[in-house]
Amino acid sequence: MSRTSQPYLLALKRRKIKNNFMIGLIVLLSVLAVIPLFMVFFHIVRNGFASLNFDFFTKLPAPLGEPNGGMANSILGSLILITFASLIAVPIGVLSGLYLSEYKNDRLASVLRWTVDLLMSIPSIVIGLFIYTLIVLPMKSFSALAGGSALALLMFPIVAKTTEEVLKLTPIHIREAGLALGLSRWRVILFVVLRGKSSAVMTGVVLALGRVAGETAPLLVTAFGNRNWPKSLTEPTPSLPVQIYNYAISPYENWHSQAWAGALTLVTLIFVINIVTRLIFSKDGLSKSHL
């Protein structure tokens, strides 16, 4: 080995060491990134299972100081709120998605697309505040009506966006074939384009449901919650996430374990929804990474 190559070799060695160090650091940090997931999951499962029993799903919250009790009213309340939200958001969302994908060059469509994008980036608490001033203040009461509307406003852009993405995948010749058979344009859109992709559109809806099922902040300022069965749409309505919040910040041991059980229920539901929709989407060759 000649003398002149010595510094070169040294530099190479240093570069190699640096290479190994940086790659190692990247791998280490990536592993660090998923640790919280396992930690959260571990604690939810451990603490949740301990206090999860049949009563949890069937009973009202017990008065303070008494053991047991459940969150049946909150679960029912959540169902009411989400159903109400879907009734508003799904038709409007799907129709908007249709409009965006079928008339994509319209002036109005581009304004709508812009609106949908903006709606998506609004913090959910701001949506809650809007519904609060729009519905809660004039009615002078928290209500399922308000809570459902807030959730609907959160659901709508997700439904519209997934519908648009899904329908865009329909090849143009399918539409042309429909038109060539003499069908009117709206019939082609409704019976050919939408029907052909109906399962994918449904999946998008379910995905949106999973997204809003855990929403807490907007419900806190709109539906608020109570400790009884939800009676009417114009009264404060309990919901699972808000109940978890109330129990979590309370000073009582018994309520804490109820909160963990609630969290376990909620997270299981959301995970199942996500995994199932993911499987369906990947079968259709769609990615939802940009949603």
Next chain:
Amino acid sequence: MIAVFVICVFGFLIFYLWDGSLPILKIKGLSFFFESDWDPNSDQFGALPFIYGTLLTSVVALIISAPIAISTAIFLTEIASKRISKPFGFLIEMLSTIPSVVYGLWGIFVLAPFVRDYIQPVFTNYLGFVPFFKGPPFGIGIFTAGLILAIMILPTITAVCREVFLSIPVSLREGVSALGATRWETIKTAVIEAGFSGILAAVALGFGRAMGETMAVTMLIGNRPDITFSLFAPGSTMASVIANESPEATSALHTSALSAIGLSLFLVSLAVSGLSRLITQITKHRLAK
């Protein structure tokens, strides 16, 4: 029809927030955003503590989250084989599906005690002379809120970075490594430097998310409308004060003040996410050429 309806609702949203915040803005003018006294009982409203809290928690979150999230994106696109990167990417995505309130619950009972017993003592013992790290060990406070935010915005930053990295042509990487670069040098020049503006966009998006996050922060920050220099002291953010005080707001002025905070939060997050989207578009366009 539907389109017009939706756009109208959106217009309504802005109008209502604006209308709701008019009373306080008429009285205070812009000084509303620069005064630090917040006492609803004596009709004192100044939004500065919340703006400060929002900025500080988000910055803490970014400092912790950004390096980890970017590394994860690099790992997923450049280092891991497909067999590892697929399930690993799935795990990261799962991180974003956990509801905020569940993060808050976990934060109260697991993270806060951990910060109180292990992290804060280290800072106060070794760096206690810096006012940033002083304070009694509550466990809850700005640092803990920032930490939980860091976990929550990580999947967002990773997802955007990943998309940007994937749009960088393979030929660029091949070119760099053909010049004799080591793997890290390839990543550094062909991925990080080439996609730098994309990384900025991802971080900006994460920042926007962090500012709007409500529940977990509300549960972990302590909710005191104070401006303190210590990272471990309780504070309050724009989102958390809305969640906390809206249900109990009695005077019209109080509601109006909360509306004004909501309006500014709305505008700032729109600006941040719009900016981030613009950068992503430009970057992808440039890289595709």
